[in-house]
Amino acid sequence: MAKQKKHPEGTIAQNKKALHDYFVEQRYEAGLVLAGWEVKSLRAGKAQLVDSYVLLKDGEAWLMGCHITPLTTASTHVIADPVRTRKLLLNQRELGKLFGNVQQKGYTCVALSLYWKKHLIKCEIALGKGKKEFDKRHTEKERDSDREIQRAVRNKGKDD
Secondary structure: OOOOOOOOOOEEEEOHHHHHHEEEEEEEEEEEOOOHHHHHHHHOOOEEOOOOEEEEEOOEEEEEOOEEOOOOOOOOOOOOOOOOOEEEEOOHHHHHHHHHHHOOOOEEEEEEEEEEEOOEEEEEEEEEEEOOHHHHHHHHHHHHHHHHHHHHHHHHOOOO
16 A cells, blocks of 8 residues: 555635734635645745735735745746736635725735645635734834733742
């Protein structure tokens, strides 16, 4: 019998900047339309989502600004464009909700992460509302205070 290949698991790339800049209200899981060289690069973990966002037009969702670095050995006969627009696969109901919410003032759609789900590559997208500067500072203060509390709880029994 042939050996079964293990499917890669876990996160390929995350967009931490999006969590810092937006209040995430709803999350969606979308499939991606990819070329062969892009899948090989993602297997090697060569992706960045830092400035990526989702463009909604003509009843479809497109991932813009996602950078997938081509491997030198993977694509010799294809001219690889690392930042091409990639189509996101969502059902009509989800697309309708996104279109309706993005029309409201202050809402946008951003990509949060790329990850493996069995043998498929999925993109987690989110409907977010932009944070103001004081909101970012407030979030940072909360995170620092939580960290201090955790540190105090962890060290409480060690002082005795």
